[in-house]
Every structure is written in C-alpha cells, then in structure tokens.
Amino acid sequence: MIENDQGLPGLYIHIPFCRSKCGYCDFYSTTDTGYIDSFIECLLLEMDSYEFEFREFDTIYLGGGTPSLLASGQIEALLEKARNSFRIIPGAEITIEVNPADTDRDDLEKIYAMGINRINIGVQSFDEAELSFLGRRHDSRQAMNTLDSARLAGFDNIGLDLIYGLPYQTIDGWKRSLEKALAFGPEHLSCYELELKPDTPIGLRYEKGEFGRRTEEVQHDFFIKTSEHIRDAGYVHYEISNFASGMDRASRHNRKYWDHTPYLGLGPSAHSFKGACRWWNKGSVNDYILDLKKGRRPVADSEDLGENELASETLFLGLRMKKGIDIKAYRSSYGIDLMETMGLVIRGWEQKGLIEIRGGIIIPTPAGMAVADAMAAI
Amino acid sequence: MNNIRNFSIIAHIDHGKSTLADRLIMKTGLCDSRTFKDQMLDNMDIERERGITIKSQVVSLPYTAKDGNDYVLNLIDTPGHVDFSYEVSRSLASCEGVLLLIDAAQGVQAQTLANLYLALEHDLEIIPVINKIDLPAVDIEHVLGQIETDLGLDPDTHLKCSAKEGVGIDEILEAVVERIPAPEGDPDSTLAALIFDAHYDAYRGTIISCRVFEGVIKAGDTIRFMFNDSVYKVEEVGFFRLTREKRDQLSAGEVGYIIAGVKTVSSVSIGDTITLNDHPHDKPLPGFREAKPVVFASIYPIASDDYEELAEAVEKYKLNDAAFIYEKDSSVALGQGFRCGFLGLLHLDIVQERLEREYNLSIILSVPSVRYRFTLKDGDVVYVDNPVHYPGPMATERSEEPFIRASMMMPDRYLGVVMNLCIEKRGVNSNIHYPGTGRVELTYEMPLSEVIFDFYDRFKSVTQGYGSFDYDIIDYRESKLVLLDILVNGEKVDALSQIVHKDRARARGVLACDRLKDEIPKQMYKIAIQGAIGGEIISRSTISAYRKDVTAKCYGGDITRKRKLLEKQKKGKQRMKMVGSVSIPQSAFLAVLKSDKDS
Numbered sequence: 001m002i003e004n005d006q007g008l009p010g011l012y013i014h015i016p017f018c019r020s021k022c023g024y025c026d027f028y029s030t031t032d033t034g035y036i037d038s039f040i041e042c043l044l045l046e047m048d049s050y051e052f053e054f055r056e057f058d059t060i061y062l063g064g065g066t067p068s069l070l071a072s073g074q075i076e077a078l079l080e081k082a083r084n085s086f087r088i089i090p091g092a093e094i095t096i097e098v099n100p101a102d103t104d105r106d107d108l109e110k111i112y113a114m115g116i117n118r119i120n121i122g123v124q125s126f127d128e129a130e131l132s133f134l135g136r137r138h139d140s141r142q143a144m145n146t147l148d149s150a151r152l153a154g155f156d157n158i159g160l161d162l163i164y165g166l167p168y169q170t171i172d173g174w175k176r177s178l179e180k181a182l183a184f185g186p187e188h189l190s191c192y193e194l195e196l197k198p199d200t201p202i203g204l205r206y207e208k209g210e211f212g213r214r215t216e217e218v219q220h221d222f223f224i225k226t227s228e229h230i231r232d233a234g235y236v237h238y239e240i241s242n243f244a245s246g247m248d249r250a251s252r253h254n255r256k257y258w259d260h261t262p263y264l265g266l267g268p269s270a271h272s273f274k275g276a277c278r279w280w281n282k283g284s285v286n287d288y289i290l291d292l293k294k295g296r297r298p299v300a301d302s303e304d305l306g307e308n309e310l311a312s313e314t315l316f317l318g319l320r321m322k323k324g325i326d327i328k329a330y331r332s333s334y335g336i337d338l339m340e341t342m343g344l345v346i347r348g349w350e351q352k353g354l355i356e357i358r359g360g361i362i363i364p365t366p367a368g369m370a371v372a373d374a375m376a377a378i
Numbered sequence: 379m380n381n382i383r384n385f386s387i388i389a390h391i392d393h394g395k396s397t398l399a400d401r402l403i404m405k406t407g408l409c410d411s412r413t414f415k416d417q418m419l420d421n422m423d424i425e426r427e428r429g430i431t432i433k434s435q436v437v438s439l440p441y442t443a444k445d446g447n448d449y450v451l452n453l454i455d456t457p458g459h460v461d462f463s464y465e466v467s468r469s470l471a472s473c474e475g476v477l478l479l480i481d482a483a484q485g486v487q488a489q490t491l492a493n494l495y496l497a498l499e500h501d502l503e504i505i506p507v508i509n510k511i512d513l514p515a516v517d518i519e520h521v522l523g524q525i526e527t528d529l530g531l532d533p534d535t536h537l538k539c540s541a542k543e544g545v546g547i548d549e550i551l552e553a554v555v556e557r558i559p560a561p562e563g564d565p566d567s568t569l570a571a572l573i574f575d576a577h578y579d580a581y582r583g584t585i586i587s588c589r590v591f592e593g594v595i596k597a598g599d600t601i602r603f604m605f606n607d608s609v610y611k612v613e614e615v616g617f618f619r620l621t622r623e624k625r626d627q628l629s630a631g632e633v634g635y636i637i638a639g640v641k642t643v644s645s646v647s648i649g650d651t652i653t654l655n656d657h658p659h660d661k662p663l664p665g666f667r668e669a670k671p672v673v674f675a676s677i678y679p680i681a682s683d684d685y686e687e688l689a690e691a692v693e694k695y696k697l698n699d700a701a702f703i704y705e706k707d708s709s710v711a712l713g714q715g716f717r718c719g720f721l722g723l724l725h726l727d728i729v730q731e732r733l734e735r736e737y738n739l740s741i742i743l744s745v746p747s748v749r750y751r752f753t754l755k756d757g758d759v760v761y762v763d764n765p766v767h768y769p770g771p772m773a774t775e776r777s778e779e780p781f782i783r784a785s786m787m788m789p790d791r792y793l794g795v796v797m798n799l800c801i802e803k804r805g806v807n808s809n810i811h812y813p814g815t816g817r818v819e820l821t822y823e824m825p826l827s828e829v830i831f832d833f834y835d836r837f838k839s840v841t842q843g844y845g846s847f848d849y850d851i852i853d854y855r856e857s858k859l860v861l862l863d864i865l866v867n868g869e870k871v872d873a874l875s876q877i878v879h880k881d882r883a884r885a886r887g888v889l890a891c892d893r894l895k896d897e898i899p900k901q902m903y904k905i906a907i908q909g910a911i912g913g914e915i916i917s918r919s920t921i922s923a924y925r926k927d928v929t930a931k932c933y934g935g936d937i938t939r940k941r942k943l944l945e946k947q948k949k950g951k952q953r954m955k956m957v958g959s960v961s962i963p964q965s966a967f968l969a970v971l972k973s974d975k976d977s
Contacts, residue, residue, distance in 0.1 A: 012934060192930040219926035241930050257934050271934035278938055303938060313941050320932060348959050352903055374902060374924040377947040 007261040008089065009274070010059040010253045013043065013078060014267030015067040016285055019102065023135035023202040024163065024194055028269040028283045029065040035285055040074050042292040044081050046266050049297055053274065054264050056087035059253035060094045062116075068098035072110040079114055093118055093157075093252040100146040101138035108146075108153035118157040118251075119150050120188070126180040127173070130166055135201060140180075147184045157249060159188030165222050166194050167211035174222065175229055182233050187249040191226050192241050193219065220370055227366040238322045240369050258317045260310065268298070276305045307334050316376035324355075324363035338362070345378055379631040380560045384452045384472060384589065388493035389479035394509040398479060398541035398550075399437075399453060403620075405547045406439040406451070435575065436587055436633055438617040443555045450617075451554055452633040454574070462721070463496075463848050464667055468574040468649045470496060471665055472589035472633060475503035475558030477550065478529075482508050482516035482538075486524040492846025494529055495787050503558045506531055507550060512540035527816065528789070561591075563630030569593030569601070570659040571628070571636075571652040576643045578698040582614075584640035585622070588652060589633045591663060596627035600655040601638060604662040605647055609655050610638035644700045669701045671719025672780070672851065673726055673746045673830050674763035676707045676873060677733070678715035680740040680955050680964075685714045691737035692716055695729065702729055707764070711871045711957045712742060717764055720746075723830055742955045744873035745967050748827045751778040751854045765875035768861040771912070778854040779879075780826040786837070788845035790818040795840040803828035804879070825879070826851065831971040862887055862916075864894070864970070865908040869958045874970060887917035890970040895919040897966035905960055 017036060018029045060082060062075070070078075075096070082088060095118040096111060111119070125131050126140040150158050160181055164174045181189060196206040196213060206213065214222075227237050235243040236250065239258070244250040256263050262274040268288040271280040279302030282288055291298035305313070311334035318325035331337050338346060346362065349355045354368035354375065364372060389395040439451040456469045470476070476497045480490055497504055506525050508518060522533040537553055539546030575587035595601065599612045614637040616624040628634045640646060648669060651662040679688045692704050702725075707717035720726040726746060733739055749763040753776040762768060784805070786796060790812070797808065797820070805822035812818055824833075829849060837847050860883050864874035874894075878886045887909030894907045898921055909917035932940060954961035 195930055216922075216925040216927070223926055240928055240932070254933065257932070257937065263934065265934055269935060271938075273934070280935065280938075309941060312944060313937060316940065316944055317932070317937070320928070344959065349902065354902065370926045370928060371902065371924045372928040373944075374900075374927040377944050377951070378902075 007256060007259075008056055008058040009054055009262040009264060010061065010256040011054075011057040011082060011086070012061045012063060012253070012263060012265040012267075012270055013067075013082075014265065014270040015062060015064040015070060016268045017069050018064070018066045019069065019099075020135070020137060021201070023133065023205075024197070024200055026197045026200050026203075027065070030285055032285070033069065035289065036070065036074070038289050038293075039285060040070075040077065042289050043078060043266055045292045046297065047081050047085050050264055050266075051085050054086060054262075056089055057082075057264075058089045058092045059256065060088065060092065061253040062096040064097055066099050066102070067096050068103045068107070072107060072114075075111065075116075076114050079116075095120055095159075095251070095253060097122060098146065099138065100143040101136070103146055103149075105149040105153060108149050108155070112153045112155060117155070118159070119155050120159040120161065120190075121146055121150065123147070123160045123181065124163045125166075126177045130163075130169065130177075133166060133202075134163060144180075144184075147186075151184075157188070158184075158186045159190065159251070160184075160186050161190045161192065163192050163194050164226060165214060165219060171222060171225050175225070178226070178229055182230070185245075187245045188251065189230060189235065189243040190241050191230070191243070193222065220367075223370045224366055227369075236322065237366060237369075240320045240372065258321055259323075260314070276310060278303050278305060310334065311336055316372070318362070319355075319364050319372040319375050320369060322363060324361045327357075327360045327362060342378065349375060379563065379565075379629070381447060381449045382452065382561055382631045382633075383449060383474065383554050383558045384454065384561055384631075384633055385475045385477065385554055385558050386454045386456055386469060386473045387477045387479055388456065388497060389509075390481065390484070390487035390489040390493075393479050393481040393484065393487070393490070394541045395479055398477070398507075398509065398539070399455065401541045401544055401547050402439060402451075402453060402551065403437060405544075405551065406441050436618045436635075438619060438623075438633065441551055441555070444552060445555075449555055450632075451551070454633065462725070464669060465575070465648055466496060467500070467665065468572065470500045470502065471663075472572055472574050473500070473502055474561055475505065475554070477554070478504050478506045478531075479509050480506060480521060480525070482510045482518060482521055483513050485517075485521045486528045487843060489843070489846070491528065491787065491789075491844060494531075495846050504531060505550075505553050505557055506533075506536040508536055508538045509541055511538050512543045512545065530815070530817075561631030563590070563592050565592075565594050565630045567592040567630070568657050568659040569595055569599075569652065569654045570663055571595060572663050573603075573646060573648055573650050573652060575648065576640075576646040576700065578643050582637050584637075584643050584646055586636045586638070586640065586646055586652075587618070587633075588628075588636060590628045590630050592630050592659065593654070594627050594629045595636065595652070595654075601636075601652050602655040602658060603646070604651040604653055604658070605666055605668075606645065606650055608645065610640055613637045613639060642697050644696060646700060648700065669721065670851075671701060671703050671721060672748060672826060673720045673722055674717060674749060675720070675726060675746040676709060676712075676715050676717050676744040676764065677704075677730070678709065678712040678742045678744070678873070678955070680742055680953065682713045684739060687737070688715070688733075688739055688741065691733050691739055692718075694737070695733060699729070701725065709744065709766070709872050711869070712744070712873050712955060719763070723834075740952055740964075742873070742962075742964050743967050745876050745970055746830070747877060748780055748830065750780075750859060750877055752776070753778075762877070765861055765877050766872050768875075768877055771860070777857060777859040779857040779859065781823055781852050781855050782826050782829055782849040783852050784822050784824055784829065784847065784849045786820045786822075786845055786847050788818060788820070788841045789816055792841040792845060793818050793820065796820060796837065796845065799833070799836055799840055800824060803833055823852065825855075825857065827877075827879075860911050862890070863910045864890055865906075865910055865915075866894075866898075866957060866960050866962070867903075867906055868908075870910075871957050871962070873967060876970070883911055884916050887911070891917045891919040893969045893972065894966055895921055897969045898960065898962055900924055901960060903959070 016029045017033050094116045096116050097120045099122050123143040124134055197203045230243045237243050238250045265272045268285050269283040279299050282298045282300040288298045327338055356363045387395050435455050437453050441449045441451050454469050456466045508521055525531050525533045537549050570592040571588040571590040573588050576584050579585050597612050597614055602609050615628045616622050617634045649666040653659040679685050701721045703719040704716045708714045747763055749761050752760050752769050752774050754773050755775050800822040803824050805824040807823045809821040858880035859877050860880050862876045862878050863870050891907050891909050904923045905921040907919045908915050954963045
C-alpha cells in the first residue's frame with residue numbers, strides 16, 4: 001500500500017445548489033434551494049462522522065454547485081464546524097467558488113473576514129454573447145465588479161475561470177477575453193476548453209447539429225496559443241487547464257487530487273481518498289439527507305486501489321502536470337522502471353517534443369499536455 | 379439392418395437445426411431435460427456463438443416406432459460452411475435421408491437451397507420440415523409454395539413442427555422410420571467403412587466416426603486405412619449416445635466410433651475407407667478427396683515472449699484438426715512464429731479464435747496467401763505460399779497461380795450479377811446449365827487467390843444469400859505476378875506483403891493503403907503508409923497524429939472514471955502488434971484483402 005507522506009489532507013465541501021444550470025455543466029447540482037437548511041445540518045453531521053479518520057487539513061475548498069448561494073452565516077457555520085472537528089493548520093488555503101451574479105462587495109468582505117483567503121470567480125467569459133450561450137446569469141460588467149470588489153475586500157489570492165473553444169469563437173476573440181482577465185492581475189487562471197458533454201443543454205444542441213465540433217487541429221491551436229499567451233504574461237502553466245502567477249499561487253487544494261494526497265469530500269457526489277482507498281457519496285441531495293438523518297454515511301461506493309491502479313493514475317495525472325513524473329520515485333513506489341518498460345515510447349515522445357526529460361523527471365510540454373490522454377493510453 | 383436409419387438435419391442458419399436435434403434426443407429418452415445441456419450437438423463455444431457447426435458429430439437414438447419395432451436412428455450432424463463442404467459431403471454420404479428444415483417465418487433461404495443441392499447429389503430421401511410454426515404470423519401456404527417451386531419438392535410430403543415447443547416431434551420420428559430407407563449392405567462381405575469425422579480425446583487418442591457400408595468391425599481386428607495405407611489394431615467400437623457406448627461390433631449399415639490407438643487426428647483422412655488388413659475390400663468407397671490447405675498465413679504472438687506458449691498451443695491444436703498444417707517461420711517485422719495452412723478463410727478464422735480462446739493467446743496473422751508456382755531461370759520449380767520467399771522478377775522464368783473451377787447454384791434471377799462478379803474476379807470459361815425451372819448452375823474457372831479472399835462474402839451478398847458455392851482446384855496457370863510490399867513509416871512490414879497479379883497490383887496497393895488507414899488507429903505521430911512494387915511507390919495514405927486529446931477537467935470525481943477508461947483503451951491495444959513505433963491491430967492484416975464492396 002502506498003501511504004502518501006508528502007502533504008496534509010485537504011477538505012472539500014460540495015454545495016450542490018444552483019440558481020440555474022449552466023449550459024455546459026454536467027456536475028451534480030439542483031436548483032431546488034428549499035433543502036439548503038437541512039442540507040447544511042447534514043453536512044455538519046457528515047463532518048462529525050469523520051472526526052477520527054481525518055485529524056487535520058491544510059486546505060478547505062468550498063465548491064459546487066454555487067457555494068456563494070449560501071448565506072454568509074451558513075458558510076461561517078460550516079467553517080466553524082470544520083475548525084472544531086479538525087485541526088485546520090495555520091496558513092491553510094481556504095477557497096470558495098463564487099458566481100459574479102450573486103456576490104457583492106459586502107458578501108466578499110464577510111467571506112474574507114471568516115478567514116477564507118482564496119477566491120475563485122466563475123467569470124467564464126467577458127463577451128455578452130458568449131455568456132448567454134453558456135447560460136450564465138451574469139454579464140461581463142458584473143464579473144468585472146466582482147473582481148474589483150474581491151481585491152478591495154482584501155483578497156490577495158484571486159482566481160478566475162474562463163471557458164474557451166466556443167462555437168464561432170476565434171483565437172483572436174478569445175485572446176481579447178484573456179487580455180481582459182489578465183488586466184486584473186489575478187493570481188490564478190483556469191482556462192477550460194468547452195467540452196460537448198452529452199446530457200448538457202449545449203451537448204444536446206451540438207447533437208441536434210446547431211454547430212459542429214472543432215477539428216483536433218483547431219483545438220490544438222487554441223490550447224497552445226492559450227498556453228503561450230498566459231505564459232508570456234508571466235504565469236506558470238502548471239496543469240492542463242491551470243495557470244498561476246507563481247507556484248506558490250497554484251491551487252494547493254486541487255493539486256492533492258493529482259498526486260494521491262489524501263482528501264475528504266463532503267456533500268453529494270463528493271469523492272474522498274485516503275491510504276489507497278477512494279470512496280464517493282451518493283449523488284442526490286435527497287439520498288444524502290436521508291442517509292445522514294438516519295445516522296449513516298451517504299457513501300455510494302468505494303474502491304481499493306492496488307499498486308497497478310495507483311501506478312496508472314500517477315502516470316496519467318503526471319502527464320497532465322508541469323511537475324511531471326519522477327522516474328525514480330515512480331520506480332520506488334510501484335517497482336516499475338518506466339524507461340525499461342516503455343523507454344522506446346518515451347524517447348519517441350521526447351523526440352516529437354511532447355515531453356522533456358530533465359533531472360530524471362518526465363515533463364510534458366504544452367504540446368504534450370494537449371495529448372496527455374492519448375499518451376497515457378499507450 | 380432393417381431397424382437402422384441414418385439421417386441428417388440440414389437447414390439454413392438459425393432455422394432451428396440444433397433445437398430440433400435436441401428435441402429428438404430428449405424425445406427418444408436418451409436424456410431428460412434436467413441433465414440436458416442446451417444444444418448438446420454443438421459442443422464447442424465457437425460453434426454455439428457463431429451458430430455454425432464446425433465438426434460433425436453423431437448421436438444414435440433408440441426409438442420404438444408405432445409399428446412396435448425398435449429402431450436405432452443415427453443422427454449425423456454436419457458443418458455448415460463452404461470451407462468444410464467436403465466434410466459435409468462425407469457426412470451426407472453416410473446417410474440415406476435428410477430432414478430439410480425450413481423456418482416457417484423466413485421460408486426457403488440460401489442455405490436451404492445449397493443444402494438441398496448437396497443432398498440431391500447424394501441421392502438422399504428428403505423430408506421437408508417446416509419449423510417454428512408457433513411463431514405468430516407465419517404463412518405456411520407461402521412456404522409450401524416455395525417448397526414446390528424453389529425446391530422442386532412435392533409439398534404434400536412436408537411435416538410441421540415447433541422444435542422449441544416440442545410440437546410435431548413424434549411425426550418426424552415416425553417419418554424418419556417410414557420414409558428414409560434402411561441402409562443396404564452385406565455384413566458377410568469384406569469390411570468397408572467410411573470415415574466421416576475424427577476428433578481427439580486426451581485419454582483414448584483419436585476417436586474415429588464412421589459408417590460401415592459392408593462387413594463387420596470389432597475389437598481386436600487389424601484394420602487398414604486404404605488411402606493412408608496405415609494399419610492399426612482396433613481397441614474398441616461402439617455407438618455414440620450422449621457419451622460413447624461400447625459395443626461388440628459395428629456391422630454393415632451402422633454408424634459408430636472406432637478407437638484404434640491412432641495417436642493424432644492428422645493420421646486420419648476424412649473420407650478414407652477402413653477395411654480389414656487381412657481381407658481387404660476390393661476398392662475404396664467413392665468420393666475420397668484429400669483435404670489440402672489452400673490458404674496460408676503466418677501466426678505470431680503479439681508479445682514475443684509468448685512464442686513458446688504459441689508453439690505448445692499450435693502443437694496441441696493440430697491433434698484435433700487434420701486439415702491444419704504448420705511449420706516454423708520468422709518475420710523481420712513480427713518475430714518468430716509459424717507458417718500455417720488452412721482450408722479457407724473461415725477455417726483460418728476458427729483456428730485463430732480457438733488458439734486465442736482455448737489457449738488464452740493473443741496472436742497476429744499475416745496477410746493470407748495461396749500457393750504460387752515459379753519456374754526459375756535455372757529450371758528449378760518452387761512453390762511459394764509466403765510472399766517473403768517471392769523469387770523476384772529477375773530470377774523467374776515463368777510464374778503460375780492455382781485455378782479453381784467454381785460451381786455455383788442459384789435462382790436464375792441472380793445470374794447476371796454473379797457473372798459480373800466472376801468476371802471481376804478474372805473468371806474464364808463459363809458454363810451455364812439449367813437443372814430445373816428457375817434454377818441455374820454456373821461454373822467458372824477462376825484464380826484461387828481471387829476466390830478465397832472476399833469472393834464468398836460477395837457472392838452471398840449479390841445472391842442475397844440464395845446462392846450455393848463450391849469449388850475444386852483444377853490446375854496451375856501462367857499469370858503475371860508481382861510482389862506488393864507495404865511500408866509503414868518507411869519500414870517494410872513483411873507480414874503485410876502480398877503476391878498479386880500484375881494488372882491488379884496498383885489497385886490492390888491503393889486498396890491496402892486505404893484499408894490500413896481505416897484500421898490503424900491514430901497514434902502520437904503521423905504515420906505514412908505506402909504500397910511499393912520493386913522499390914517503386916505506387917500508393918500512399920497518411921494517418922494524422924493526435925493533436926488534442928485530453929479532458930479539460932480532472933478533479934476528485936473524475937479520476938476513477940478516467941483510469942477505468944484508460945484501462946479499457948489499453949486492453950484494446952493488447953490486440954495490437956508494435957511494428958517499429960507503430961501499433962498495428964490484428965484486424966489490419968486481414969483487412970488489406972477485403973474490397974470496398976464488402977459491407
């Protein structure tokens with residue numbers, strides 16, 4: 001069994017409520033906000049139930065859904081409970097995702113006062129037509145206000161989410177959005193390529209033939225140009241979709257998912273990982289509440305990861321990150337010498353400029369990140 | 379002998395042959411439904427899955443008829459594909475009659491006709507049986523019309539049944555007794571028994587299935603296989619019930635098994651005649667043909683480490699398949715393997731599948747080839763079934779390829795399309811014959827290489843399944859042959875080479891490149907595929923590289939799902955062979971032969 005010893009666990013709290021569903025999103029959430037109160041009660045119960053399995057955290061992440069839908073008192077109650085049940089180490093990274101549509105300066109100041117020190121704003125685009133295509137509730141002016149307010153409220157670790165690769169979007173159009181984002185000097189940027197997922201409104205519109213899928217060549221172009229543009233502005237491209245003004249500003253919490261650091265996920269459909277076990281909660285708010293009120297954990301299923309599974313995850317996750325894969329560490333963890341078992345393949349990647357090997361570490365280049373899934377499937 | 383009936387069930391695929399056989403077995407009390415394994419006659423997984431019977435088998439059914447007499451009804455099962463048409467003919471030669479089974483809903487279909495033609499060749503009594511009468515909306519009258527006009531049989535002779543529901547089974551058994559003639563033959567004559575099947579038993583060696591036509595055979599006899607000219611001592615004879623049932627002797631008219639210390643199935647030739655060594659029969663039974671492989675391909679393990687396992691598997695497999703031959707082979711691109719000979723492409727498919735399934739191997743087959751004949755400048759004559767050994771134009775005086783005579787039977791409305799197909803396949807010397815109203819028999823002489831690859835599939839498709847097809851190899855004929863090489867990223871892949879007719883070379887090269895483009899999945903780099911003849915590039919295609927293949931988000935909830943997806947993709951790749959830096963899937967090697975017109 002591989003017990004990760006390189007970092008403290010992270011705590012994720014999933015707030016599964018949204019005012020409305022966005023056109024691209026296939027995360028679990030509900031627009032039925034009438035359950036929020038019982039839901040919060042249950043989150044507290046669920047936290048209680050893990051008191052002995054998790055003792056301390058150095059990150060908390062309030063994600064969703066739309067955590068900013070909660071009243072500030074509710075957010076505070078959650079944080080207080082977390083602080084009572086676990087040791088939240090000093091200097092912990094505490095993040096909340098907010099939607100520009102329902103967050104004002106006052107909210108942001110309250111959030112900051114609670115000790116939340118990182119904010120991730122779901123801007124998605126600065127173009128009104130694009131925002132409406134994506135089904136967002138806010139306009140670009142609101143997004144800019146939220147960004148300004150966050151800074152004024154005292155946040156010195158601001159991230160924003162953008163989506164690119166929309167139908168009819170050009171690279172130049174996208175760069176203009178990107179410029180607007182960079183003008184705020186955010187510490188963190190997540191740029192997600194629009195994925196046409198089935199069972200989302202946008203996915204359905206695609207299936208109906210309203211617009212076509214972009215060729216791989218165009219997608220490649222968007223990806224590489226995005227990376228170049230943001231790196232030119234002084235950021236580190238540290239994961240497929242994530243950029244930080246410096247590695248100290250890279251999301252400490254999210255990185256735990258990618259290197260088998262333990263994490264506890266609370267709330268419907270949240271995933272947890274500890275030791276070599278991953279488990280996840282039921283998806284529905286209803287089931288979640290019912291289970292906890294009956295005194296049981298709302299766990300849907302779990303899996304014990306063997307050495308092969310861990311090795312396979314380490315490989316595919318490593319190819320998504322600038323941090324890459326440490327060949328020696330991989331060998332000592334899983335007993336597999338990558339250069340021996342797939343040296344020819346790896347050297348081939350290197351020749352094609354998909355990876356670099358530096359200091360015994362396989363590091364994907366941006367072109368390599370663009371095909372990380374294909375590489376991992378070798 | 380008057381109490382014996384030897385018969386077979388013939389039918390189009392899925393018309394219920396196995397189900398009826400099962401019913402007959404149950405009805406005659408050989409076993410009850412509790413101990414009954416579904417469709418016992420087809421006892422190999424592959425047969426059950428593909429719905430075809432590969433190896434024929436026999437079961438002897440005890441039956442007390444309404445006349446009060448006890449009978450032994452020998453039900454002889456037959457394989458159902460042209461690759462095995464010779465085996466079918468030997469099984470039918472052991473019968474006096476057949477049940478021609480027709481699906482009440484589907485009516486007369488291609489193989490109904492094809493099988494009828496075979497039965498007619500053997501002068502068998504034919505009992506048409508309409509099956510599946512339990513299905514809703516069946517039109518019996520229509521089927522009866524087809525029996526009269528399409529089959530040329532008297533519709534009044536038909537029986538109806540539902541094998542699934544067990545309806546009409548008694549009538550069938552009675553008809554077998556009443557209408558199928560008892561076998562003829564003289565127990566006091568010298569022994570003549572026809573071998574129609576053989577299979578391998580790990581404890582007893584080869585179990586020979588035979589029909590005794592003349593004389594008697596019993597344990598202790600010294601027998602001779604007339605064609606193979608080999609001599610054995612009989613250890614045991616008996617009937618096939620659900621298991622083997624030992625008897626004192628098999629006598630003229632009877633069907634059963636012989637165990638005679640024959641070590642491998644390969645030592646037995648289907649169709650050979652067994653006689654007594656001391657008092658041999660004056661001549662062998664008619665119709666013998668040596669089963670000769672006509673298609674050759676090399677088998678390689680996907681992982682080179684598995685060579686020893688493959689060697690063991692091939693050796694074991696050979697014990698049970700006389701028509702399969704093999705020898706060691708090695709390829710520059712694919713490493714060590716075996717060059718093998720097969721009866722046809724289906725046989726090749728089956729061998730591949732059985733090696734993979736029963737011996738848990740992953741294998742690659744090279745592009746199949748026929749056996750060509752080259753007369754060299756120095757006068758030597760060489761046979762080449764592996765393109766690797768193509769002697770080259772400079773050394774060759776004369777090149778020849780095997781020709782066949784194809785016999786095709788079909789309703790006359792398909793004559794035009796079939797003739798076009800035959801001409802496309804370089805067919806010559808056609809002959810048309812009308813054996814009855816609406817039916818036409820067409821013969822063509824064609825190169826075997828054109829026929830084995832995709833002719834049969836296309837023939838079935840253009841005749842909508844109503845045609846029957848068989849062929850005999852006739853001779854070698856002069857043919858301008860060249861070697862078509864395939865280069866993947868500039869590297870020659872010898873296992874993809876083909877010897878082709880010069881006039882077809884360019885088209886074949888284009889086809890091969892197109893096919894490989896479809897079959898070889900996208901990889902990390904651009905892949906160039908080229909067809910070349912003697913160093914000159916005649917065709918090319920390109921597979922573009924992955925440029926963007928990664929999901930944007932991968933957080934807590936995505937990791938397990940993603941890993942499982944990758945595991946699945948990797949599993950798919952285990953069936954690919956790395957050639958240089960390119961993974962080539964198993965399917966690519968056969969695909970280069972298939973024309974675009976296949977569906």
